Amino acid sequence: MTAVDALLLALGAVAVGSAVLVVATRHLVRAGLYLVVCLGALAGMYLVLSAELVAWVQVLIYVGAVVVLLLFAVMLTRAPIGASDDLDRPGWPAALIGGGVGLGLAALLVDAYRWTKVELPDAGTAERIGEQVFGSWVLPFEVLSVLLLSALVGAIVLSRPDIGSSAPKTRDGAGQERGATR
Amino acid sequence: MRPVIPYVTAALLFGLGVYGVLRRRNAVLVLMAVELMLNSVNLILVTADTTAKALLPHGGQIFALFVIVLAAAEIGVGLAIVLQLYRMRASVAVDEVPLAERPEGGR
Incomplete structure (x- = not known):
């Protein structure tokens, strides 16, 4: 060790x-x-x-x-601010599935790697990563920028009720609901 | 370096993330558990990058960077949806979201 x-x-x-x-x-x-x-x-x-x-x-x-x-x-x-008691569902199934997934994957990886030893490579600089990103991986990189832009636009559209086809209706409905719930 | 240590850490983190997604009622906490799962995958990718020899060097680290960007986009849209849900229903409990269409006249 x-x-x-x-x-x-x-x-x-x-x-x-x-x-x-x-x-x-x-x-x-x-x-x-x-x-x-x-x-x-x-x-x-x-x-x-x-x-x-x-x-x-x-x-x-x-x-x-x-x-x-x-x-x-x-x-x-x-x-x-304090502790709240309604955060959880009663969860034996969650514990079963989560524990099964975690311990199952752990057992699989332990079985695959045992206690083998691997030499660490030299500490890499950002330069080598940058060469790879802008060399072999430049197309996914650009697609990712488009995805980020669409996520940005999507988040804005979602959080503004006055954009979209049924704009006035949803706005009034949301206002009434909010008035009713308070 | 023993690669089994980070791999087992990642497996346990993934299991905890699955448990959190299934157990939690609050949508923000569900998103936090999703972040745990994404991070365990990142740890696997980075460990594989340092332990395995690949045709393209540093593919694992670059995939980890891409996953981080995807997680940022996911959290932005996810939180927009959660806030919209809160605005409509004044509650973010995921098991109270009606999956069927709402009847006329609101809730």
Whole structure:
């Protein structure tokens, strides 16, 4: 067991432990903060696995953007500050399926890799990744930019009730409903 | 480096994500569990990239980058849908969403 293995084990334990808290906690906001810990530990694993660019992109996009969006959504849906008891369904099937999937995949991978050892490659720089992205993978890269644009437009159209074919009707309906529920 | 450590971590994270998606009622928490699953896949891709020799070098890391971008797009649209659901029904519980068409005159 080398230092790399010990580091990977520690970071993996942190990631799995905080993931358990994400799916088990009763506090909505804390679930988002535990998600930050989990994603940060994963970014550390990427660093150890010599994938520096992916690690920093993970920190930038996941921790910086996705979690902030999730916390905004938690607050915009008026989540209670304290613990709430109605977050979970009664879930033996969920535990059965989730545990089955997780432990089954783990058993499969343990059986495939046993305790074999692999030499880590040299720490790569962003330059080599960039050469590959703009060389062999340039078409998917461009398609991805189109996808991001369409997702952006889709999110805007979804969240603005005054765009779309049945605009005045839905707007009035939503207003009445909101008035009725409050 | 023993590749079994990150692989088993990724498998456990995926199982936890599946559990969270099936267990949680709040739509935002369901999206968080989906993020866990996407991240476990990313971990598998990055580990495979460092442990296996491929024809195109660093394919796994580039796929991981693409998955991160897809997750960002997914979370944007998903949260727009969740907020619209909250605006319509004042609740984000996924098991209260009617799948059949709504009768005349609202809820």
